[in-house]
Amino acid sequence: MKRTLVDKIWDSHVVVSKSGFPDALYINTHFIHEVTSPQAFDGLRKRGIPVFRPRKTRATADHNVPTIDQHLPIKEALSRHQVEMLTKNTAEFGVELYGLGHPYQGIVHVIGPELGITLPGMTIVCGDSHTSTHGAFGAMAFGIGTSEVEQVLATQCILQYRPKRMKIEINGQLKKGVVSKDIILYIISKISASGATGYFVEYCGEAIRSLSMEARMTICNMSIEMGARGGLIAPDETTFAYIKGREFAPKGADWEKALAYWKTLYSDADAQFDKTLRFDAADIEPMITYGTNPGMGMGITQHIPALEQVEDKERPSFKKSLDYMALEPGSALLGRPVDYVFIGSCTNSRIEDLRMVADFVKGKRKADNVVVWIVPGSKQVEAQAKKEGIDKVFEAAGFQLREPGCSACLGMNEDKVPAGMYCISTSNRNFEGRQGPNARTFLASPLTAAAAAITGKVADVRELV
């Protein structure tokens, strides 16, 4: 039978399939962090059971951590407590921790791939919805809740129903100044924040194939923002070249064996998808969001929909959203001043993102009215940026290169955008209050964010390169 990639991975991970029950699915890799794991460890203690396969779980501290002076104790008591609990829990249960100060520490979805832990054909879960990032390697990766974290710790399995499969094909080639973040913001703006609920998405087509691994991760990362369970891309030579030689990647004979297997990981020609969507890369311009969910996005030169263009029953939510953003229906964003620029998060904080920004800002200086935060995704990204002199470029431009963590993506640490201020952000969510109470977020690509840093307003990067 012809099978999709999702089916191939699913079938090879089913431990038990009983009618009337969800499938018990084996999990190859489990990532945990300080925010969604303490209650799961507590659950194990209450049941008096150990972690079943401690070596298949890896931990890092990312959500809460400060992004300056990481060598000092965390000032905020609750955050410190959560990070300490992670240290205590991982030590007690024998789980490897890349905590603060460790050279591998970083945002959970950045470190998995860069360490060669994330591999094609795996099932990967984490108590974090952007686990879909790892799908860029042809893995089935998805976010879970804390009860499920406990299930995986206890049994290395999770109960799941087979998702529906959606294929999203992006044909053609991207235009200058348009990058992978624009592709995914474009797709979400077309199909809405719930357009892929219940589906696992496979991205394919010429435009996807020509992307680097970093760029593919950005796309898979935001699958959840259209409601998808996860998103993946079949592995190819780009994938294999990225993995080869990384810390935990298979080596020698294991590598050859793994490679032979990975080459079988694609959707068979004529495999049935429950839904197929096609887009043309040439139609995509740099994107920006104007509202309070990632589906409320548009091309940078376009206007926010006027009230009449919004369906009757959606108007109250639309108005509420624009009220929060203090924006007028029908208005343009181009030229609007911004106060903060945040370049970071598991969507866009990899070395390639930093290089892209550095290339663009080299020899330029930030506008006086903006604060620019650059938060690398990991210690390794930070070290690499320094090695390449990217830190100097940022310094000359007046940008702050901070230390790794989730930072202003969700404002759990001190990095909050003040109330009422506008932030152009490379992260993945523009929800009310996401970057701080009453903060207003425009989601965009690293290039568009860099353009805003230099001009102090929403700008079309195509006119600046």
Add this chain to the structure above:
Amino acid sequence: MKKNFQHLISTAVPLPIENIDTDQIIPARFLKATTREGFGENLFRDWRYDADNQPKADFVLNDSRYKGEILVAGKNFGCGSSREHAAWAIADYGFKVVVSSFFADIFKNNALNNFILPIQVSDDFLQQVFSAIEADANAQLEVDLEAQFIKIVATGAQENFDINPYKKACLINGYDDIDYLLSLRQEIEKYEAGREFNF
């Protein structure tokens, strides 16, 4: 944890807003607790309280006319982050049922794992529920899990809802996924032994 659920008649709290994401249900800055208790206080925190921690009079949870164990919300409820804290906050506040015309996947799972019943109804029925509550803040809803229906008591309008049989049994009997998975221990070990690529 209060386990199991079968039948409920209650007034409801209406929240006719679409795409309510988990950052609204429980903002990230309240995720720092290491236990499951006490999240109810911060349910819908930024809609419920102003910057000085004073209750906002126009938010429905601060409106004494509305109460009950059922929350009724607009389409695509619970989108966004996977934080189970959202479900804990809803349960801790005292809701047992959430009604909407569409739920985000992870939220639905998290809710069920915490013995909250998410009931997906048609757009039309959802409107009827909102209208009934608008007409009378004390309008009651009846939910029957065994028979899988929800009813507006005043008008008698009712609709059947779907729930997968496994989750239904879990809710009715008060057992959870880990109990089931732990019973599969032997099968899991057998699977591991038979796998060629056990990364």
